[in-house]
Amino acid sequence: MAVVVPGKPAYQQIAESLRGDIASGRLPVGQAVGSTAQLMDRFRVSSTVVRKAVEQLRTEGLVVGHPGKGVFVRATPEESAAEAATIADLAAKLDDLRAQLEAIPSKASNDKLTSMGKEIAELRRQVATLQTHLVELYSRVGQPYPHGLTAPEGTGERRIRRA
Amino acid sequence: MAVVVPGKPAYQQIAESLRGDIASGRLPVGQAVGSTAQLMDRFRVSSTVVRKAVEQLRTEGLVVGHPGKGVFVRATPEESAAEAATIADLAAKLDDLRAQLEAIPSKASNDKLTSMGKEIAELRRQVATLQTHLVELYSRVGQPYPHGLTAPEGTGERRIRRA
DNA sequence: GCCCATTTGTTCGTATGTATA
DNA sequence: TTATACATACGAACAAATGGG
Numbered sequence: 001m002a003v004v005v006p007g008k009p010a011y012q013q014i015a016e017s018l019r020g021d022i023a024s025g026r027l028p029v030g031q032a033v034g035s036t037a038q039l040m041d042r043f044r045v046s047s048t049v050v051r052k053a054v055e056q057l058r059t060e061g062l063v064v065g066h067p068g069k070g071v072f073v074r075a076t077p078e079e080s081a082a083e084a085a086t087i088a089d090l091a092a093k094l095d096d097l098r099a100q101l102e103a104i105p106s107k108a109s110n111d112k113l114t115s116m117g118k119e120i121a122e123l124r125r126q127v128a129t130l131q132t133h134l135v136e137l138y139s140r141v142g143q144p145y146p147h148g149l150t151a152p153e154g155t156g157e158r159r160i161r162r163a
Numbered sequence: 164m165a166v167v168v169p170g171k172p173a174y175q176q177i178a179e180s181l182r183g184d185i186a187s188g189r190l191p192v193g194q195a196v197g198s199t200a201q202l203m204d205r206f207r208v209s210s211t212v213v214r215k216a217v218e219q220l221r222t223e224g225l226v227v228g229h230p231g232k233g234v235f236v237r238a239t240p241e242e243s244a245a246e247a248a249t250i251a252d253l254a255a256k257l258d259d260l261r262a263q264l265e266a267i268p269s270k271a272s273n274d275k276l277t278s279m280g281k282e283i284a285e286l287r288r289q290v291a292t293l294q295t296h297l298v299e300l301y302s303r304v305g306q307p308y309p310h311g312l313t314a315p316e317g318t319g320e321r322r323i324r325r326a
Numbered sequence: 327g328c329c330c331a332t333t334t335g336t337t338c339g340t341a342t343g344t345a346t347a
Numbered sequence: 348t349t350a351t352a353c354a355t356a357c358g359a360a361c362a363a364a365t366g367g368g
Contacts, residue, residue, distance in 0.1 A: 068345040
């Protein structure tokens with residue numbers, strides 16, 4: 001029987017317990033962590049404590065809740081820590097995404113996909129817009145935009161110009 | 164009079180309001196944000212909503228609470244944005260988006276184009292979701308979204324022409 | 327030192343709205 | 348429609364820390 005002991009908030013103990021289950025694999029990704037009622041009975045606490053513990057795991061990116069279905073494991077603590085990080089990582093991922101988008105038309109050009117080329121182009125424009133906004137977000141937080149991540153060339157005349 | 168309107172959770176609205184006050188300097192670092200009772204009277208909500216809003220700011224690292232004294236501003240959103248973990252969501256969605264982009268060329272080679280059209284539609288939906296999260300990221304920083312793109316409709320090109 | 331009001335943090339119970347099955 | 352489940356919201360209570368009398 002899982003039990004909470006005094007000396008530390010109950011919701012933190014429950015969060016640590018569930019976090020350990022996720023890290024050890026007893027709660028694999030995609031598995032439901034159990035409903036609020038089940039966790040209440042398991043740890044012998046009120047609904048408030050259970051929801052607060054689950055909410056903490058949700059903010060950590062470990063679980064995700066779906067109304068009417070349940071709360072499911074989304075990632076392990078290691079995965080979540082790798083995903084987290086700074087805006088720099090986000091910028092790098094976005095740059096990779098843009099590079100792949102620009103590579104698509106060349107691969108699909110040998111086929112009769114010209115109609116879909118416009119769709120791809122639209123996707124590229126949207127990604128380029130996202131990157132532009134990300135650059136602005138950089139300036140607002142006072143961080144320098146990492147190395148020579150250039151603006152998209154073929155999709156527009158957008159120039160990344162930072163102070 | 165600060166008032167919460169329906170359509171969005173009250174605790175989120177209050178958190179955004181206080182976050183904006185911190186970002187604008189109306190609540191400088193070291194300043195008390197006001198007791199729970201004061202915020203209850205100011206926003207006309209229950210103690211639960213106030214505590215949940217303050218708790219969110221605390222998890223964001225903007226404020227720090229001292230029992231018996233009060234809750235005080237710890238850092239500005241810009242300062243806290245560097246180590247903000249709220250970007251984890253954005254990074255995860257970018258990973259999913261990139262994974263689907265990698266799957267496109269293979270599908271174009273050994274599959275029909277009909278399924279590829281659905282893939283493109285799904286991609287566009289995810290890019291739209293990404294934009295939404297970027298808007299949220301802006302709000303967390305305390306700055307309004309520069310505007311120019313909202314939800315995607317049709318294939319109409321959106322032109323981002325901001326100063 | 328002692329009491330007491332204030333304040334945060336935690337916990338309890340309950341109710342409502344919405345989404346899913 | 349009914350039942351389940353999460354998210355939000357209401358109110359209340361207690362412990363711990365702070366500060367004033």
